[in-house]
Amino acid sequence: MKKTGNWIKILVFLPALLFVMLIGWIGISEWKETKAEPSLAYETDNPSGEESQVETETEVLTVKQSEDETETKVPDKEPENPVVxxxxxxxxxxxxxxxxxxxxxxxxxxxxxxxxxxxxxxxxxxxxxxxxxxxxxxxxxxxxxxxxxxxxxxxxxxxxxxxxxxxxxxxxxxxxxxxxxxxxxxxxxxxxxxxxxxxxxxxxxxxxxxxxxxxxxxxxxxxxxxxxxxxxxxxxxxxxxxxxxxxxxxxxxxxxxxxxxxxxxxxxxxxxxxxxxxxxxxxxxxxxxxxxxxxxxxxxxxxxxxxxxxxxxxxxxxxxxxxxxxxxxxxxxxxxxxxxxxxxxxxxxxxxxxxxxxxxxxxxxxxxxxxxxxxxxxxxxxxxxxxxxxxxxxx
Structure with missing residues (x-):
């Protein structure tokens, strides 16, 4: 009866142990992915990073396009002289x-x-x-x-x-x-x-x-x-x-x-x-x-x-x-x-x-x-x- 009780305890705690181990493994995997591929927040805050320069250039390009759109906008037609x-x-x-x-x-x-x-x-x-x-x-x-x-x-x-x-x-x-x-x-x-x-x-x-x-x-x-x-x-x-x-x-x-x-x-x-x-x-x-x-x-x-x-x-x-x-x-x-x-x-x-x-x-x-x-x-x-x-x- 005593041995049977020990097996019962093992069967009860084994799923819990496996669950804890699975959670730990997922956490380690996410941490590794984070290290290998920096987040956008990290990229933006890192002015010396290569990808940070790309992002900055993209922002400049967007501003330039906006300026060009302003420059090429057709001006409103001048009001015609009403005196003939x-x-x-x-x-x-x-x-x-x-x-x-x-x-x-x-x-x-x-x-x-x-x-x-x-x-x-x-x-x-x-x-x-x-x-x-x-x-x-x-x-x-x-x-x-x-x-x-x-x-x-x-x-x-x-x-x-x-x-x-x-x-x-x-x-x-x-x-x-x-x-x-x-x-x-x-x-x-x-x-x-x-x-x-x-x-x-x-x-x-x-x-x-x-x-x-x-x-x-x-x-x-x-x-x-x-x-x-x-x-x-x-x-x-x-x-x-x-x-x-x-x-x-x-x-x-x-x-x-x-x-x-x-x-x-x-x-x-x-x-x-x-x-x-x-x-x-x-x-x-x-x-x-x-x-x-x-x-x-x-x-x-x-x-x-x-x-x-x-x-x-x-x-x-x-x-x-x-x-x-x-x-x-x-x-x-x-x-x-x-x-x-x-x-x-x-x-x-x-x-x-x-x-x-x-x-x-x-x-x-x-x-x-x-x-x-x-x-x-x-x-x-x-x-x-x-x-x-x-x-x-x-x-």
Missing amino acids: HLVFAGDILLSNYVTSAYDNAKGINGVLDTGFRTEISQSDIFMANQEFPFSDRGTAAPDKQFTFRLPPSRVSMMNEIGVDIVTIANNHTLDYGTDALLDTCTALDEAGIRYVGAGPNMERAKQLQTMAVKGKTIGFLAASRVYPDPGWVAGSQKPGMVSGYDPTILLEEIKKARPLCDYLVVYVHWGVERDEKPQQYQRALGKQIIDAGADAVIGSHPHVLQGFEYYKDKPICYSLGNYIFGSSIPKTALLRLDVDFNGGSTTLSLVPGTSKSGYTRTLTGEGEKQSFYQYIQGISFGVTVDEQGVLHHNN
């Missing part, structure tokens, strides 16, 4: 006086002085009335005192002047017939100059022309209320222009153009030659054009300057007179129209000048400039002109 600078002139005729002045000077500096050339170059868009066709074809219109025409090769002069867009709705566009008008359209297209108011058919003649400037869409339309023959009006398949005598088509096109433009300009050929005051119909039609949706109305044809008027806070310029013409021009000007889309305002100002023998120059003397501004104020309607040539609406 539009410049307008009256009649341009490249007469013999003008072409001779150009040829003698071997360039446009014989036609325009530095002041006007600089003003035009600083504009976003420069528009004028082209008072002639570019063509070598056609026959002069009968019973017409003055008929004008220039060879298409002279279109480069318009580029040198800096013209971006012209109205060709006037009483000289068809001086040499429809072939000459078609040649004019081709010459302007090839020169990259936009045109409005006339074309190969009514669809093109009435077509809105738009130009994108600083994220804004500027639109242009034109018509003429001066021409010698009803046959000068465009038809569905006939070259010609948009009529201002019956403004129905013009007003419809303005209404259609309104939602397509941020700013809409309508250029009209109207009035009586040499008359410094607009006709009553000009004032009525100008208001109709604005009521239809135009933001500004620019006029030409009288060959002299006429005054300005505001209607519903929108400007009407009745005539900018002759700008480059050849004959003596005692008073001329460029009209600056600065549209501030952020501020929601439009500022008009004048750059006065004069012209003789085909050469148009700015007025430089303070006295002559102030006299010019007072003159414009005197022929305008509810408008004052300050010493800088800025027009103000007297509400």
